Amino acid sequence: MTTNPIIELDRLTKSYGTKKAVDHLSLKVNKGEIFGLLGPNGAGKTTTILMMLGLAEPTSGQAVVCGINATRNPVGVRRKVGYLPDSAGFYDNLTALDNLMYVGRLNGIPEKDIRSRARNTMEMVGLGAEMHKKTGAYSRGMKQRLGLADLLIREPEVMILDEPTLGIDPAGIREFLMLIRQLSRQQELTVLLSSHHLHQMQQICDRVGIFVEGKLLAEGNLETLAGNLFGKDSFVVQVSLREPLTAPVEIERQLLALPGVNKVSITEGNVDMSCSTDITPDIVRFFVRSGLNVTGVHKKEYGLDEIYHRFFEQNTKKYILNEQAV
Known part of the structure; x- marks a missing residue:
């Protein structure tokens, strides 16, 4: 992945009276x-996208996308950006292929190329066998795939997807997300995905931004966010032993001497360690060298759910303290 920004938002703000939807x-x-x-819903995600x-x-x-100022040249931006809202709309009485060919014509694709390009795009999103079915008979998940085809036939540089999995069954969601990831990697497409579903975001995103009441509270990958939130206790390693330790105090002392281990808790046949970095291999080697019979090693890494809710807790406390100080 290259490091040149293709989307740049600079102090972007949208106010409605005294209410700041984006701050x-x-x-x-x-x-x-x-x-x-x-x-969450109402955080300002859709306003930002608009x-x-x-x-x-x-x-x-200002918002600059693909080097174009979106306010000054919105048409130029929309030539390079594909947008999929939470519900894609098509002509129900036309086949999916005819719908896609119609989109191709609207976007200036030469008539001689439209049919083959539309068919190839349908194959790309997994709808090749369903391209001659009328869109009115499509499930919601199939319509969202067709929505992706609608974007891809235009050959965009950026795809913006706003709550694209609403109303899709769990199996369909997983397939849809994996399709987005595959397309992004194969074509080096930039994807901005807006959602309130934490598990889905964790499955697919390289980085996430936590957005609440119009403000970006934090952004980064999971490891960075966890490190910022949980600090020296970002990693928890649990080692299970066949029998209880005979000298727990000495083992605790030696574990605390390992670089990165901050806390040690020993209960019966389990040893829990809080660490500032992932030193699981060092911990395993320590137990093996000590001749202790290890039956299992479990590493806990904080997921997006815990990170998200911790940010909410922290910022709610700040809000209450600020209110009390006024």
Whole structure:
């Protein structure tokens, strides 16, 4: 993945009266990256997307996408960006292929190329066997795949997906997310995915931004976010032993001497260690060299769910303290 930003938001702000829907949002997304904008409904995610597409004018700040200022040249941005809302709309009385060919014509694809390009795109999103079926008979998941085909036939540089998995069954969601990841990697497509589903974001995104009440509270990959939140206790390693330790105090002392181990808790046949870095191999070697009979090693890494809720806890406390100070 290259490190040149293809999306640059600089203090982007949108106010409605005294309410700030988006509050001085600054963010860079690199080419080929899948970035997740994570937040509850009403956080300002869709407003941000509309400003990126030039469909809403910012109160202040700017959105630059593919080197184009979205406010000054919205048409130029939309030529390079494909947008999939939470519900893709098509003509139900037309086949999926005819719908896609119609989109191709609207986007200036030469008539001699439209049919083959549409068919190839349908194959790409896994709808090759269903291309001659009328769209009215499509399931929601199939319509969202067709929505992806709608974007891809235009050959965009960036795809923006706003809650794209709403109403899709669990198996369909997994297939849909894996398809997005595959397309991004194969074509070096940049993807901005907006959602409030933590598990889905964790499956697919290279980085996420936690977005609440119009503000970006934090952004980074899971390891970075966990490190910022949990600090020296970012990793927890649990070692299970066949029998209880005969000299637990001495073992605890030796484990604490390992670089990166901050806390040790010994209960019966389990040893739990909180670490600032992932030193699981060093811990395993220590137990083996000590002649202790290890039956299992479990490493806990904080997931997006825990990170997200910890950010909410911290920022709620800050809000209450600020209110009390006023």
